[in-house]
Amino acid sequence: MGKKRTAIVATGQTHHRSSRLDVNGIELINEAVTRCLEDGDLTIEDIDAVVIGNMDHFEGINYVDMWSIDGSGGFMKPTFKLTTGGTTGSTVGQSGFYLTSSGLFDKVLCIGWEKNSESDTTAAITTAFDPIWDRLVFAGAIGGLAVEATKYMSEYGATEEDAAYVAVRDRTHALNNPYAQLRKPITIEDVMTSPMLSDPIKLLDVCPRTDGACAVVWANEDYAEKICPRPAWFHAGSVKHPYNMLGDTDLSGLISMEMAAKEAYQKAGIKNPLKEIDVMELYLPYSCSGLSWIEALDLCERGGAPRLVRDGVTDMGGELPINPSGGVIATNCIGATALLRIAEAAIQIMDKGGDRQVPDVETALATGFGGCFWSDVTILSSKKP
């Protein structure tokens, strides 16, 4: 018992929109769950346990695991909720690995969701921070990111145009993803002339708020290949949340991502990520993170990201495509966002990506970002570990 190899065998997601007035939260969750079960030709009877995650203060629902049971399928099943802010989706996604690998469950359904149209997102995020020290001066999502971007640009001479390349890349990729929220092409000029939100972050540099849900099924090695001809096997996971006060956080590079990537690469035996990983689905909530954070992922040396991105290395057809789905800049249903990264990585391995499919994917990496500059990394592969 225990230590079973385990893989993602099915995924499902909603058609993400800024406002899904046609469904309530439970129905939104059920849309993703139903599609996920259909993807694996499964029924809810096949599922041994359910894990769900979101951020309570967005929808104002307490005990979401209990409330959502008619949509999640958790009725008369082992069910619990995990939540870690922006990284909720990655912590929920990884939980399916631990639960199935433990040998206690064969098949586990993991769900992330958010209905941001019902939330005051920034007000809710603001309460994450210490009420005495951080909340009054430095809380919310965008302020800290603006400081990080300014620091990166001043340190390495990167420009706002360099950052805009990331936004244009992800939004261009989103045109291939039928589920993405923002599916309208944009140019560098569009980004540069969009309204300033928090200097240097402009409207088109940053992610939207989205209504959406995502679900994946994990199955252990006794079932995985029977459900999915090409399962996405778990190779490594790492979750680093080293800070809890914004004032303490070192913003010279994303330290947590460096820690998480180093550990995950070591666990997965990856020495040269640019060469050995075929596709990445990264939680990049705004454009400049697509520069600094891929350096933390060791794709190039510090300050080298603008060149790498401008050279098209991370475009579809490039050496290492990043965010074929269009990423977070195109769709951001927060509790689902990091699970979508894992699901999209699995979709690429399963070769089910349709217009957004990268050819011949063996190894894929997904990240989560959130909290106080926290990072989670998950590495999946078509190769059984």
Added chain:
Amino acid sequence: MSGIDNIAIVGVGQTTIERNKLGDTFADMVFEATQKALEDAGMTMDDIDNVITTSNDFWDGRTISTMAVNDACGAGLGKNISALEGDGTFSCFYGMTRILSGVYGTSLVVSHVKGSESENIHITNAIFDPIYMRPIGLDSLNSAAMQMRRYMSKYGVTEEQCAKVSVKNHKNALNNPYAQIKKEVSLEDVLESRLIADPLKLYDCSPVSDAAAAVIIAGGDRAKKAKKPVWVKGVGYCADAYFLGDRDLADAIALDMAASKAYEMAEITDPLEEIDVAEVYDAFSYMELMWYEGLGFCPIGAGGKLIDKGITEMDGALPVNPSGGLLSGHPVIVGGMIRLAEAVLQVRGDAGDHQVKDVNTALAHGINGACGQSHCVWIVGR
């Protein structure tokens, strides 16, 4: 589910339970519980492979409530971490699976709450459906009152029988240094106490509390080498329907399911006979009687008769809540983790003045959601 091999609880820590820990932040409480658990296990943070926090954003008034405590339990040291929202028994289950996966050798699981900084009525009203149920004013108290009424009317259980739980647990709490309320109450005291939500009276209800707890779980050789390992024999958890109207509130079907799984793993066929002590989630007096039934200590509807016979008293065949239970201090979220910590202490013989004699096998129980929608049952032993 199959059985569980070589998993032990190797350290437990809890703060005192108090009405208002004015001098402590969330992080202070979690740090204290963590230190106590490490000391109990004879470990340092170097021995901790990963961490799970347990909290609730509504109770804490903070989004990402794990963020307030993650440096107090090891995330600042670069430990891999996750955060469960719900009762601590569930997060301990997750911590255990992370060991069984083979990735980690040990898991530190912590939980905290400050009821003193919370608004119970508004927070528990937010558990209910926003369209149909919140506007009628449902909260944890009046929903429990409905459950108690339904339970009494379906099975003929009396207010006196419920009150006996309160008398027993308050008496037991006199011997527990961590308990918040240490006050002997008589049957008359309970029955004549102020009406909270008919038929619930003040002493049928658990108090508002602040506390934190920590549990260290280890597997394989790490468990075998532990100073005082208490072995996990079985665990099960299960969730019932959400809408109160979709359930018969008198019957704890999800508890029956969770307990059956735990018993199957632990190879327990006659729980009353084979379990030596139980710590159950007595948020309200009547709940303990209902949980007796769900846990199979007696037939359905016979919880009142079980307490009448004195079987669950300290000197009975199966003492329940020797710690004084939640009626003597109810830190939500932490509640079930303290039950598990107490079960561990009982198996080790370390429960001090509230020690039950010759404990080989102990049961701990946690709940989540309104009226015990979800249950988690642990069996631990030598």
